[in-house]
Amino acid sequence: MSDHEQQQPAPRRGKVLEALARAERQVFTRPAPKSANAQVKFLLTRVKGSARAVAQRVGTSTRTIERYRAGKLNKPQKRLRDALVEATESEWQPQVRAQARAQAATSRGMMVEVTAYFGFTCTGSSDDGRERHITTDIPPTYMKQILALQEAGATEEELHPVVAEAITESYFTEWGTRADGLRADFTAVTSISFRF
Structure with missing residues (x-):
């Protein structure tokens, strides 16, 4: 076996980390x-x-x-x-990526489209967990946390709770206007994508 063929396995990223990387590639200008x-x-x-x-x-x-x-x-x-x-x-294009990330973390946020199993914790809730397809905005405050975790080398398991909290706030509780105290966890992510 030649040196060319003796290669180590590539590290495998989770779906959230891969989705963030794909979103960055979409902002390339060249x-x-x-x-x-x-x-x-x-x-x-x-x-x-x-x-x-x-x-x-x-x-x-x-x-x-x-x-x-x-x-x-x-x-x-x-x-x-x-x-x-x-x-x-x-x-x-590190400058292009940095500019898109800065805007997402300070002014624009990002759009997330996810298909996953969402389970709920809430007093008086009769809505059982199930697989859902959700498209919603994630505001800059959450994107700042998510991007900081990604930059710090966070694992998929460390990102899931923050992404779940962002989706809960944006989609399920509509910023505290309904379903007070609801907490949604998402597991079994089938697909996820982010857009700057």
């Missing part, structure tokens, strides 16, 4: 590099030319990164291809 060679060259510029740093980030050998830089390799296996895309897009 397309990110598409070929593996261009992606490697771009990533090398972000780490001052350190092939070792890029290799560690995408889970492959330094020799493999050097071969992509030199153009000797150009078609990575799926795992490496996905890792290169992920690493490139997470570094691409």
Whole structure:
């Protein structure tokens, strides 16, 4: 087995973290590099030319990164291809992403569309938990918390309660105008997407 084939498994993100990453990619004003060679060259510029740093980030050998830089390799296996895309897009247009995140956390908030199982806790509630498809705004105060947790490296389990609270406030209790004391937890997330 060659160095090119000896790759570590890519870390797997949860649905909420992946949805936040997809939302950031939608604000790009220019397309990110598409070929593996261009992606490697771009990533090398972000780490001052350190092939070792890029290799560690995408889970492959330094020799493999050097071969992509030199153009000797150009078609990575799926795992490496996905890792290169992920690493490139997470570094691409940082100012554009930062501006969108700042606006979401201070003035605009974000829209969330989610299909998940929502269970409820409330005195006198007869509304049993069930799978629901909900589209609602998440205000800047909650987006600030969610984006700060994401930046701090929070896990999916750490993000769920904050997202659930934001959806509860926005959708179920309408900012305290109804269903006083209701708390909704969401589990078994089928799909989720955010829009800046």
